[in-house]
Amino acid sequence: MKRSLRSLMVLASLVVLASCGxxxxxxxxxxxxNACSILAQKPQYxxxxxxxxxxxxxxxxxxxxxxxxxSKFDAEARTPFQWSLGVIPMGRQSSAYGYSQALDGTWEEYxxxxxxxxxxxxxxxxxxxxxxxxxxxxxQRLGIGLADTRNQYLAYHEGRTGFSRGSYNAKPWLLRIAxxxxxxxxxxxxxxxxxxx
Numbered sequence: 001m002k003r004s005l006r007s008l009m010v011l012a013s014l015v016v017l018a019s020c021g022x023x024x025x026x027x028x029x030x031x032x033x034n035a036c037s038i039l040a041q042k043p044q045y046x047x048x049x050x051x052x053x054x055x056x057x058x059x060x061x062x063x064x065x066x067x068x069x070x071s072k073f074d075a076e077a078r079t080p081f082q083w084s085l086g087v088i089p090m091g092r093q094s095s096a097y098g099y100s101q102a103l104d105g106t107w108e109e110y111x112x113x114x115x116x117x118x119x120x121x122x123x124x125x126x127x128x129x130x131x132x133x134x135x136x137x138x139x140q141r142l143g144i145g146l147a148d149t150r151n152q153y154l155a156y157h158e159g160r161t162g163f164s165r166g167s168y169n170a171k172p173w174l175l176r177i178a179x180x181x182x183x184x185x186x187x188x189x190x191x192x193x194x195x196x197x
Contacts, residue, residue: 026075028072028073028074028075029041029042029073032068032072032073034191035061035064035187035188035189035191035192035195035197036191036192036194036195036197038064038073039192039197042073042124044124044125045064045073045124045128046060046197047125048124048125048127048128048129049063049064049128051125051128051129052128052129052131052132053132055129055132056129056132056133056135056136056146057132057136057139057146058131058132058135058136058146058152059146059147059189060188060192060197061149061185061186061188061189061192062135062146062147062149062152062185063128063131063132064185064188065149065153065181065182065184065185065188066100066131066149066152066153066156066181066185067099067100067127067128067131068181068184069153069177069180069181069184070096070099070100070101071098071099071100071101073099074099075098075099075122075123075124076097076098076122077096077097077098077099077101078096078097097121097122098120098121098122098123098127099121099122099124099127099128100121100127100128100130100131102121102127102130102134106134106159107119107121107130110130110133110134113133114129114133116129131156134156135152135155135156137160138152138155138156138160138163141160142155142160142163142164144163149181149182149185149186150178150179150181150182151163151178153177153178153181153182154168154174154175154178157174157177157178158174
């Protein structure tokens with residue numbers, strides 16, 4: 001009896017651990033240069049992106065290009081540590097975490113407004129929905145088109161207040177990145193059209 005109870009407890013523990021691990025999606029896809037390859041490796045991504053597109057109107061390729069830039073599709077991505085005197089860790093650069101690199105405060109705002117209190121930043125479904133929500137808000141408040149990857153990315157990176165003030169204009173490096181994100185978005189769109197995704 002003890003042996004079967006112990007076996008049952010081990011099995012239950014493994015099921016719980018497996019279900020926790022599966023939500024984060026495992027390692028990133030191997031070929032991030034091709035949207036079709038990404039979705040072939042991770043079919044759950046396409047379901048997540050399509051659901052966000054249906055709910056918020058943000059095209060799949062815009063979501064994918066932004067997630068590429070923010071986390072390279074790494075569910076556990078975090079900002080680097082800051083160091084004092086080169087050896088003393090002072091904490092991370094920001095609270096950005098997960099696929100979408102959402103900050104703690106912005107994520108909490110999303111959870112409250114959408115009543116998604118169980119949403120997790122390392123779950124692709126939740127991260128895509130967050131990104132759709134954020135970009136939809138940028139469309140409503142700032143008039144940025146949902147398919148305008150460059151300006152959506154700038155508003156995403158700088159925050160809507162920063163975008164409205166034009167804070168990005170003092171950051172040539174960010175303008176270059178936003179251009180790169182826009183190019184990647186167009187590339188992903190062409191690839192997705194070619195493979196019928």
